Amino acid sequence: MSTNQATIQAPKVVNGIEVDKVMSVINNINADANNGKWQFRSINQWTGSTQNQSEFNDYLANNGENISHPKPFVLEADEPLLLGGTNIAANPVEHLLHALTSCLTTSLVAHAAVRGISVEDINTSTEGDIDVRGFLGISADVRKGYQAIRITMKVKSETPAEQLKELAMFSPVYDTVSNSLPVDLVIEKY
Amino acid sequence: MSTNQATIQAPKVVNGIEVDKVMSVINNINADANNGKWQFRSINQWTGSTQNQSEFNDYLANNGENISHPKPFVLEADEPLLLGGTNIAANPVEHLLHALTSCLTTSLVAHAAVRGISVEDINTSTEGDIDVRGFLGISADVRKGYQAIRITMKVKSETPAEQLKELAMFSPVYDTVSNSLPVDLVIEKY
Numbered sequence: 001m002s003t004n005q006a007t008i009q010a011p012k013v014v015n016g017i018e019v020d021k022v023m024s025v026i027n028n029i030n031a032d033a034n035n036g037k038w039q040f041r042s043i044n045q046w047t048g049s050t051q052n053q054s055e056f057n058d059y060l061a062n063n064g065e066n067i068s069h070p071k072p073f074v075l076e077a078d079e080p081l082l083l084g085g086t087n088i089a090a091n092p093v094e095h096l097l098h099a100l101t102s103c104l105t106t107s108l109v110a111h112a113a114v115r116g117i118s119v120e121d122i123n124t125s126t127e128g129d130i131d132v133r134g135f136l137g138i139s140a141d142v143r144k145g146y147q148a149i150r151i152t153m154k155v156k157s158e159t160p161a162e163q164l165k166e167l168a169m170f171s172p173v174y175d176t177v178s179n180s181l182p183v184d185l186v187i188e189k190y
Numbered sequence: 191m192s193t194n195q196a197t198i199q200a201p202k203v204v205n206g207i208e209v210d211k212v213m214s215v216i217n218n219i220n221a222d223a224n225n226g227k228w229q230f231r232s233i234n235q236w237t238g239s240t241q242n243q244s245e246f247n248d249y250l251a252n253n254g255e256n257i258s259h260p261k262p263f264v265l266e267a268d269e270p271l272l273l274g275g276t277n278i279a280a281n282p283v284e285h286l287l288h289a290l291t292s293c294l295t296t297s298l299v300a301h302a303a304v305r306g307i308s309v310e311d312i313n314t315s316t317e318g319d320i321d322v323r324g325f326l327g328i329s330a331d332v333r334k335g336y337q338a339i340r341i342t343m344k345v346k347s348e349t350p351a352e353q354l355k356e357l358a359m360f361s362p363v364y365d366t367v368s369n370s371l372p373v374d375l376v377i378e379k380y
Contacts, residue, residue, distance in 0.1 A: 015239070
């Protein structure tokens with residue numbers, strides 16, 4: 001243990017998040033806007049029938065800096081029995097709900113942390129309505145994806161709901177889903 | 191073993207999918223369009239810092255029929271160390287890539303199956319570019335979510351790539367991400 005305890009400053013932790021770490025990323029990007037360019041990526045392998053899995057090994061931060069995850073994150077997908085699946089894992093539209101609600105939660109908590117706003121608890125209910133006539137190709141007039149998503153976040157905090165909502169809406173997945181994003185899909189045969 | 195083997199018809203299986211099961215869902219909806227109304231839903235709990243988890247217990251099919259999963263599917267989320275996280279699980283924008291690529295894969299395989307098209311292998315690379323100046327609130331002019339997503343599916347099949355792409359694009363998550371979807375977010379304080 002250091003004898004210079006007086007010089008050691010405890011990290012500022014709000015909502016369990018070390019605020020200094022987030023501030024150092026922000027400072028790094030303020031110094032060079034190119035450091036804001038990040039990339040996330042996956043490899044997905046079909047494993048038969050309605051099953052497949054994605055592996056996340058690394059990501060790029062700071063305009064190309066490759067950062068490995070401590071171990072690959074592997075995510076499974078399947079479909080319910082009713083859709084001809086084997087139901088061993090959440091299906092893709094369920095994974096989308098997780099992406100969306102987890103992102104709103106983390107965005108709220110992290111943006112609250114850097115503002116010194118304390119949050120004690122968050123519990124979120126999410127419902128996504130889908131008319132499967134679109135996906136199944138029964139009706140070309142019916143949207144294939146969700147027609148509506150409703151999210152109710154119950155937040156224990158002394159900060160007004162309106163302000164908490166502004167923090168949650170920094171969410172990248174909320175933005176991606178709420179607003180259109182052209183996805184470039186290429187199929188290569190082999 | 192049954193002695194009436196002549197009366198037993200083997201299920202038609204293409205790409206590992208029992209086509210009859212999918213056709214029976216389609217027939218059920220053709221009989222009553224309301225049976226196409228489904229709902230997926232989750233409960234998400236913040237578990238501290240940048241961690242949270244979603245639980246999927248059931249879904250609604252056929253305009254309100256509650257169908258439980260065999261056991262709840264639990265999905266975790268965290269953030270990389272660089273963003274002040276603890277990096278024990280994929281982060282929300284990674285989960286979005288999994289939702290998207292898993293959905294394209296399953297849509298391709300299932301739609302191929304009902305058309306009798308054989309698929310031998312699918313391996314998919316996905317990249318999502320994000321400028322974190324948006325999420326971090328550094329620049330209001332920068333989109334918070336992904337700015338571009340590129341997907342390359344390598345498919346082993348005798349069917350032309352163009353036709354395979356048409357099948358993949360039945361994907362509900364592809365539709366949800368590619369086209370805008372207003373998300374209704376309510377924050378309730380307690």
